[in-house]
Amino acid sequence: MTGDTNIASVAALLADPTRVNILMALSDGRAFTANELSRLARVAPSTASGHLARLVDADLINVEKQGRHRFFRMKNPALTEVLEELATFAPAHSIHSLREAETGEAVRRARTCYNHVAGKLGVEITRALIRQSLLIELEDGYMLSREGERCFCDLGITEIHARKGQPIFAPRHIDWSERYYHFAGAPGAAFTRRMFELGWIKRIATSRALCVTETGQQALRQHFELQW
DNA sequence: GCGCCCAGTTACGCATTCCC
DNA sequence: GGGAATGCGTAACTGGGCGC
16 A cells, blocks of 8 residues: 555445445435435345445445434545546446336436536536536636626526625536536536526436426526527 | 334355455 | 355344334
């Protein structure tokens, strides 16, 4: 080992498909019970419990006791970014059922990546914002233009309103499913939160997949000339 | 307070894989 | 081939919520 960090120990934890499934389920920032995570990872509760204990020990996830339930949550959003980056190198899963195919397609189409929209939807929104000169592409991310700030304020994104006048930088994430960038960071999170509040998007059951509502489709068309 | 139900953990045995 | 490591599921146990 070089330096004072043990990358191999974390890599070993990420080398197990069940643990990766659990972490991917937690990657949108929500908390899940051990039982829910065992179902999402398709293993027995005892197996999930063992994996969860190892992830807690490694300080990768937090656990909160609430009555007889224990809620597990990703500790550091940066781990989500690591998983998304790794996913861009990973070969596609082999599909064994129609349900798996549908779930995979839904996640690739639109999902949350910790706190912002990712997948095809995230990439298309980013492209639309650039087309309309609301986002300016930089070398390592994006900058909200004056028009972009106005647009975000008009949509009621209060965080942007509060910082009006200051340059607003949005880091970019490479999207593993689209192999293209989407905007993230505080502007991405604020934009996503507002989309939920306005009823433009909603979650599909317990998965991190999203669907765009009819209101959302109209709004995307109206505000960003984006056909969805 | 007691019994029942349910969520979660622990102990244990089995299967698989890897390394010598 | 055999031992070690790891992951899995079953069964048993623990702890908390809830109704009576």
